[in-house]
Amino acid sequence: MAFRDTTMDYFHQMLDYRKSVGFATATYEYSVPPFIEYSADNHPDAQFITKDMVDEWLEHYDFQTNSTQAVFIAMLRRFTSFINAQGGNAFIPDEDYSVKREQYQPYIFNDTEMVALFNAIDSFQPYPGNGLKYKPEIILPVLFRMMYCCGMRPAEPLHLRNEDVDTSNGDIYIRGTKHNKERHIIMSDDMVELCKAYRSLIGEHEWFFPHPNGGPLKTSWMTYQFHTCWNRSGLERRGNPRPYDLRHAFATRTMMRWIDSGKDVMVLLPYLSTYLGHAEISSTFYYIHLLPDRIRKSSGIDWGMFSAIYEEGDSHEKN
Numbered sequence: 001m002a003f004r005d006t007t008m009d010y011f012h013q014m015l016d017y018r019k020s021v022g023f024a025t026a027t028y029e030y031s032v033p034p035f036i037e038y039s040a041d042n043h044p045d046a047q048f049i050t051k052d053m054v055d056e057w058l059e060h061y062d063f064q065t066n067s068t069q070a071v072f073i074a075m076l077r078r079f080t081s082f083i084n085a086q087g088g089n090a091f092i093p094d095e096d097y098s099v100k101r102e103q104y105q106p107y108i109f110n111d112t113e114m115v116a117l118f119n120a121i122d123s124f125q126p127y128p129g130n131g132l133k134y135k136p137e138i139i140l141p142v143l144f145r146m147m148y149c150c151g152m153r154p155a156e157p158l159h160l161r162n163e164d165v166d167t168s169n170g171d172i173y174i175r176g177t178k179h180n181k182e183r184h185i186i187m188s189d190d191m192v193e194l195c196k197a198y199r200s201l202i203g204e205h206e207w208f209f210p211h212p213n214g215g216p217l218k219t220s221w222m223t224y225q226f227h228t229c230w231n232r233s234g235l236e237r238r239g240n241p242r243p244y245d246l247r248h249a250f251a252t253r254t255m256m257r258w259i260d261s262g263k264d265v266m267v268l269l270p271y272l273s274t275y276l277g278h279a280e281i282s283s284t285f286y287y288i289h290l291l292p293d294r295i296r297k298s299s300g301i302d303w304g305m306f307s308a309i310y311e312e313g314d315s316h317e318k319n
Contacts, residue, residue: 003047004040007083011036014082026155030219031075034061049080049090054097066099073097106248107241108290114249118144120233124225133212135202140225142198143209144246146172149191151250151276154243158217160208167196174277183277251276251287 011032015025038060039046039053046053054076063069073093080090109117121144124137146157156174164173170187187195207216226243254272258265265288273284 002040003043004036006047006088007036007040007049008033010083010086010088011079013086014079017082026159027071028075028079030155031072032079035072035076048088049083051091054091054093058097070099073099105239106290107239107245108252109241109245109249113235116233116235117230120229123232124229134221136225138198138201139209139217140229142194143222144226144229144243145191145194146187147243148246148250150185150187151247151254152185153247153277154222155219158209158219158222161206162204162208165195165208167192167199181277181279183274185275247276248287248290251284252290255287255291 011028015028018025018028035053035057038057039049042056043050043053058069061072063072077093077097080092083090084092118141122141124140126135126137143157146152147154150172152174159175160172164175166172170189170192172185172187174183174185202210206214209217211217211221223243226241230237230241251272255265255269258268269284270281273281276284278284
């Protein structure tokens, strides 16, 4: 059996195993297959994963940060260990391949940036001569609003099937993604109407945001379109904005709205944690660090409770 087929067979075995014991697989699914495809194309006579393959991929692939490279190495290390445990033969990256992970600093959009960004998203024009029939001008305004208005992780809307979005009651069913947790979230009335209009334009597909080949859209495509829209907006970069920051914006702005209306944030925070799909409340408490100083000093936040809960877990949700 060819290297590509053999290695992908091991890969799917590992995914099945991880799913059976309740572990998440999304990160593996987008980080490991490109490495396998690249290695198969460049080593057509190979029988197993080698050190040269790993070195070539690290040289070839444009890792944006040390963190993304560290994640890939961790995924590959577990995958190759799995292959060897099944009686196969694969190079397992040792500690020499470890890189220091950088703590990501969320980009907090101000009101002007949010308006300019969504103006650029809404004015996206169809690709000329679009043979693949991508429809970014239809998909992007709904996709990015869903991430922002519903506080979704970038991969979550991309993996929505059509039946997961119920516009009769505003319910979105999020299948197991991070921490393999499923949950339901409710859309606003405006978001429901937008989804109805979107469906009438995009047509019936298995996936709510369909790829031209019939499968779901790729995270890499969505990320590229986000940066394209940011560049077209004319906004300067104060940092490194990314799609995930739309989720951060939802969480921080929700808390700001509660504080401005005099509500008790400490009572409401568990509801926000459930809505966001956090495994631990400490992940939700992290967002308090991102609030403006004038709001963080509000009497609506119990700083004694915050310190006790947050410092115990110190769980910064990076992705």
